[in-house]
Amino acid sequence: MANLVAVSSSQQFEDLLKKSGKSLSVVHFSASWAPQCSQMNEVMGELAKEQPQVTFITLEAEGVPEVSEKYEISSVPTFLFFKSCEKIDRLDGAHAPELTKKVQKLASSAGVPAGGAEPPKEDLNERLKKLINAAPCMLFMKGSPQEPRCGFSRQIVQILKDHSIQYSSFDILSDEEVRQGLKTYSNWPTYPQVYVNGDLLGGLDIVKELAESGELENSCPKAETLEHKLKSVINRSPVMLFMKGNKEVAKCGFSRQIIEVMNSTGVDYDTFDILQDEEVGSTGTENIFQLANVPSAICER
Numbered sequence: 001m002a003n004l005v006a007v008s009s010s011q012q013f014e015d016l017l018k019k020s021g022k023s024l025s026v027v028h029f030s031a032s033w034a035p036q037c038s039q040m041n042e043v044m045g046e047l048a049k050e051q052p053q054v055t056f057i058t059l060e061a062e063g064v065p066e067v068s069e070k071y072e073i074s075s076v077p078t079f080l081f082f083k084s085c086e087k088i089d090r091l092d093g094a095h096a097p098e099l100t101k102k103v104q105k106l107a108s109s110a111g112v113p114a115g116g117a118e119p120p121k122e123d124l125n126e127r128l129k130k131l132i133n134a135a136p137c138m139l140f141m142k143g144s145p146q147e148p149r150c151g152f153s154r155q156i157v158q159i160l161k162d163h164s165i166q167y168s169s170f171d172i173l174s175d176e177e178v179r180q181g182l183k184t185y186s187n188w189p190t191y192p193q194v195y196v197n198g199d200l201l202g203g204l205d206i207v208k209e210l211a212e213s214g215e216l217e218n219s220c221p222k223a224e225t226l227e228h229k230l231k232s233v234i235n236r237s238p239v240m241l242f243m244k245g246n247k248e249v250a251k252c253g254f255s256r257q258i259i260e261v262m263n264s265t266g267v268d269y270d271t272f273d274i275l276q277d278e279e280v281g282s283t284g285t286e287n288i289f290q291l292a293n294v295p296s297a298i299c300e301r
C-alpha cells in the first residue's frame with residue numbers, strides 16, 4: 001500500500017514528512033511487543049485504504065529513539081499528526097474510534113477555504129463546558145478507565161469502581177488544548193479532576209477523603225445495575241450488534257464479516273463496542289438475552 005510506510009531511521013522519517021507537504025501525515029509510534037500496537041496497525045491499514053491522500057507512517061519507538069525523544073513519546077501506541085512538517089495534533093493510546101475521527105477531520109480540513117477566511121473555531125470555554133456537562137459525573141484523566149496512563153488516574157478509577165459510581169471520562173492526553181485549558185478553567189493545576197453536575201468536585205485527594213468519610217456516594221451518581229445497563233443498550237435500536245469495534249472500524253475478522261453482511265442487507269442497525277465496556281463485554285450472549293428479556297438482538301462473543 002503506497003501510502004502506508006514503515007520507517008526505520010530519522011532521515012527516512014523527515015524525508016517522508018517533507019514529501020507529504022501540506023497533506024496529512026499520521027505517524028504511529030509502536031512497539032513489536034505490544035499487542036495493542038498490532039491491533040492499531042490493522043486500523044491504520046483500513047484507514048490507508050479509505051484515505052489514499054493521507055500518508056500513514058509506522059515506526060518502532062525504541063528503534064528510532066532520537067525521533068521519540070524529540071516528540072516526547074513516553075508510551076505506545078502514540079499517534080502524531082503532521083502537515084507541512086509541523087505537528088498539529090496528538091493521540092495517546094489504542095483508541096480506534098478517536099483515531100478514525102481525527103484522521104477524517106484533519107484530512108478534510110485542507111486549510112483555508114475558497115472564501116479566503118478560516119472557519120471560526122469554537123470558543124475553548126464553551127467546549128470545556130460541553131465536556132464537563134457531557135455526563136452527571138465527568139472524570140478528566142490520563143488515559144481511559146480501561147487503560148489508565150498514570151498512577152493517580154489508576155487510583156481514582158479504582159475508587160469510583162469500588163463505590164459503584166457512574167461516570168464518563170475524557171482522556172486529557174488526547175487533546176493538548178483541553179489539557180491546558182481545563183487547568184485554568186478549573187483553577188486546578190493537576191489531573192485527574194472530577195466534575196459532578198457541572199461543578200468541580202476535586203482531584204484524587206478530595207475523592208479519597210469523600211470515600212473514607214462515606215460521603216462519596218452522596219456526592220456522585222451511583223452506577224446503574226448491569227441488568228438496567230444491558231436493557232438500555234439493547235433498546236437503543238431495533239437491531240443492535242454487539243461487536244469488537246464499530247461500523248467504521250471492526251477490531252476482529254468476525255466483526256468485519258458480520259458488518260459486511262449487515263451492510264449488504266440494507267438493515268438499519270446500531271453497534272456497541274464490547275472492547276470499550278468490560279462489564280458488558282464479559283457478560284456473554286446467553287446472559288444478555290436472559291437479563292434483557294428481549295426476543296431479538298445480534299450478539300458476538
